Structures are given as structure tokens and as C-alpha cells.
Amino acid sequence: MKQLLAFVRKEFYHVFRDRKTLLILFGMPVVQIILFGFALNSEVKNIGITILDNAHDVQSEQIIAKINSSPYFKVRQPALNYKDIEHRFKEGGIKCALLFPVNFGSALYKTGGAQVQIIADASDPNTATTLTNYLTAIIGNYQQELNPAAKPAYQIIPEVRMLYNEEQNGSLNFIPGVIALIFMIVSTALTSVAVVREKELGTMEILLVSPFRPIMVLIAKAVPYLVLSLINFIIILLLSVYLLDVQIKGSIILIFAESILFIITCLSLGLLISNITTSQQTAMLVSMMGMMLPTMLLTGFMFPLENMPKVFQIISYILPSKYYYSIIKSVMLKGLGFSYVWKETLVLAGMAAGLLTLALKNFKIRLS
């Protein structure tokens, strides 16, 4: 036990004396959260729109005022002519444009029907669809205000409710994903490098010729990163709650317990990688390319898994992060209890046990 403690303390020395590791360890989660929270946001908010108002009448002005007062749009400098719109799109300051024809107001009153044109930048189709929907809704809303009395005889009004995320806060969806990603990097990559470094520096040679047991080496390597990952987890949670307004609905104890389970899975994976590679670069490459990319792409927090080809969907089943992501989403965002996530928990526990056994089996008690 004393040996193990000494070993763990030594690991902490390594971490705290290596600026690069420290930077990855604590800088990355913060950067990732802020990046995903603010920069890489799929939310529609304050989107630039330009307006070519050939009508300049009361009606068109009223619509423009409505658009400007919605949180989704910010009306930029009006366009001078049709050509100018294209130019503005190319400049990139706007994502959609609204065109009023010359006799918009009079057409509306005299003929009972007027047209407007909406142009959206569809290079990002999802955003474009959302934008046109919002614009259409705003115009439809105005139309109702014009003649409140003239309701159609039979009307179905859909009342939409965005459950679990009423404000459509985009952070909610990716926070569990980012947590999974960060655990993958910190736990898997750093642990794998930690063991391989001993091999590369030759210290493994001395450790092997000592009474120290392989299982102790693995535990001693894993414990510091488990602690550090948990600290990281707390930082991420605090950032999410106070910076990104994420509400934690479920049991915090359950969230922590599941996170520890996932960290152990990641650590086991890291130990396994470290036992089968011989250089820090290879270990880093395997854990980054082999683990981080699939986690990002195939866990479902960036791209919906359901739309992917069958092959990728099958691959996603062997990724621990997929299960963790779904657990955290259920517990943290939906407030569900253990009875809803026990299946995923069981899969994760099985993976952890399997990976740890493999890591132990692959621990080389001799050189080469």
C-alpha cells in the first residue's frame, strides 16, 4: 500500500512538473467548452439579414421592425439593389435577405395578396431552413395582426413544445458530448502516454526489476488521472452551469458515479494502448486518431447517428462514449433516474472490465 502511495505521488509530480501535460489537462476543457459554447454554435441568434425594400411603405416598414425586434435576426445595412444582395452574401455579413416589391403595400390591400422574396444562404442547409422558417413565421404573424377578425372557419393551431430544452439552448446537446470527449483525451491519451514514457526513458527497465507487480503499476498510473479527470469534470460542470446556463436536472451523485465508470473505461483503454505501443508518439496517435475522432463523429452529439450509413452506426456500438453520452443526456438533461440508464451502465461496466483485463494480460513483464 505504501508502495502504491509513493508511486501515485510520483505520478502527480510528473504531471505537475510538465507544463505541456498541465496545459492539455486543464486548458483544453476550458477552451473546448468555450469553443463549443460560443463559437461552434448551431443556435440561430442575431443572424445578419439585409433588406431590399423597394416599397418603402408602412407595411414593409412594420415587417422590418418586427424582424429587427426578434432575437433571431439583426437587420444590417439595407441593400441598394438586387446585385448588391449577392455582393453582401459573398462578403459574409448576412445569411439571408428579404425583398419587398415596389408596390408591396398597395398590392396587399388592393388585390388582397402580395409577395415577398426570401433568399437564404443554403451552404449550411440546416441553418438556412431554420432561418426561412423563422422569417415565414414572423410574416405570418404580421398577417394575422392585420386582420384579426378574418380567421378561417376551421383552424388547427399546433402548439409546439421543445421538451427538455425549452429555450433551445444548444449547449445542452453538446455538453455531455464534450465531457465524453475530454475524458477520452485526458484519461485515454494521457494515461497511455504516461506508461509509454516509462518505457521510452528506460525507467520501466528498473521498475520491472523490482518487487512491484504489474497490476500495481497499472493502478498507480490510473489513479492520478482518475483524480485529475474528476477535477476536470467539476470544472466543466461549473462552466456549463454558470457560463452556458445549463441546468442539471438529474441526481448529481448518479452523474458522478456514471462519470467515474466512464473514466475507468477510458483509463483501461489508455492502459491497453500503452501496453501495446512502444513510443509516446504512437500512443498519442492511436488514442487521438483511434479514439478521439470516432468519439467526436460517432457519438451522436455533433451529427445525428440515425442519418449515418449502417456501417458507422454499427461501429458506434463499440464506442464507450456513445453509451456515456446517452446516460449523461438522460440524467443531466432529462432528470431520469438509474432505472432508465441501467442498460447503458451495464454495457459500460462490461467494457471497463474487459479492457482492464486485456490491459493486464498485455502488460509485458519483460522487455520486448
Place this chain on the structure above:
Amino acid sequence: MSSVRVKNIIKTYGEVKAVDNVSFEVQKGELFGLIGPDGAGKTSIFRILTTLLLADSGTATVDGYDVVKDYQAIRNRVGYMPGRFSLYQDLTVKENLTFFATVFGTSIEENYALIKDIYEQIRPFNNRRAGKLSGGMKQKLALCCALIHKPAILFLDEPTTGVDVVSRKEFWDMLNQLKKQGITIVVSTPYMDEAMLCDRIALIQNGSIMSINTPDHIVQSFPKPLFAAKADNIYRLLQDLRADTEVESCYAFGEYLHLTLRVKDGNEHTISAIAAKYNPGGFEVKRIAPAIEDCFIELMGNE
């Protein structure tokens, strides 16, 4: 009783035979040296004995335990210092020592007497990171770490490579002190002058042992009179003597050439007569006692 017993060990890496049918024994309390150039197979032998490598064939025991079957027992009772500096560079002197003491289930205080003489020298640098120590200091620290658990046998793989002359001398003094405490020491070195400081040595080349004996015996068994010669143009003299049919071998050793003759009973005059054919300026010759290096070259020639 033998501390180390090696029998017909063979180890190959692909096509290369690193250790070729090596056998030797090291007695308890002995300071045993493996002497040979880089790539002779010394490190492979050390790794096989410290249970880090498996031999292709042959058997070896360390302190009575089999290196394959009882590897765990051996790991508990040997001290090993690899050829490359293998301590934690980002840990301080004190932290390294404490760590290794704890890993071996002991403490610095418990075996302080054993490392005292060595540790006192690096103690002023207790809080310096190991990576920032000089070469000699590093070796002293590594030796301390290998000794801290009072091993029965100490394996030192090229402990003095890359260390200055003064530190090397100190290091060997320390080894002699340790020997007095009853620790068996197996050491390897490419420096032939260090061979004389061992109780017994094995001269090793290309994976096989050419000779095992005490250094004195090896020197005495040099088969022929050995001469040292020099001239103003020593390179020219080397060329000429090597080409001469009466000269058996001729090698440059510092400012002298060491040479033997084909005839068994030659003396300084014989050499002078041979050299005179080439008219060297400032020619000198004297008979000398062979050193280990001469023996090594002689044995290499026989192989």
C-alpha cells in the same frame, strides 16, 4: 557457492547472434567484470540475468533462482543499473531515492549505512532535478537507487560510460567498498583499464566469451614478449612494421606502437634490426608488460 551461474546461453535478434553460447559463474562476494566493446553482447547478458529478456536456449540462475521460472524472486533481491541513465529526470535527487526505496519496501534510513559514502557526495544536490545533474552525479544517484534495498547481487551495465576520469576512479573505489560488505557485483565496461580493478573478468567479443580468468592470469598468459616502439613519424612506422613479414601484430597505443614478433625469442635488438630496414628517425623500443587491451587484441586475432 555461486551467485550467478550461466550455462550455454544463446540469444539472437533476427539474424544477429547477440549472445553465442555463453557460460560463466560468479562467486559470492566477487567483483566480476564483463569486458568488451560496444555491441559485444554485454547488455543482452545483463538483461537475461535480470529477467528482462528470455534467452533462446541455455539456463541461468541468480542467487540460486532460475531466471525464467523464479523471475519474481530474482527481482526482489538484485540491484540493477541499466546502461542508459534511467531515473526520473523530473524528480529531484531525494525524490528519486525515496521513490525507489519505497518501491522496494524499505526506506532511506533503513539502509543508510550502505549508501552513506556515495550519498554524502550527492547530498548537497538533494533538491536538484536528476536531469540537471552532471554525468558522474547521475551515476552515483543511480547506484544509490540500485543499492537502497540492500541487494544480494548488483548488476551494473556500463556504469562508467560517459563519465569523466576522476568520477570513474571514485566509482570503482565505491564498488570495492561495496564488495567488502559482501555484495556480489557483476559489472560491464568497454574500458580495458577498468578490467584490472575486477576480481575476475570475462573478455567478450561478438557475443562469445574469449577468456575468463583473473586479470593477472589473463595478462600473464599473454603468449609472447610484447614490445613498445615509437619513432618521429609513427604512422609511417606502423605501416612499415605491419607490412613486415617478421612482425606478427602491430597496433597503435597512444604515442607507442605495441608489437609482437612471429619468433618466440625476439628481443629489443631484433625489433631495432627490423625497424632499421625502414630508417625511421628517432626510433625507440622497449619491452613492456602486456595490459588487458593487448590480451584482448591478441585473443581477437586468434578467433
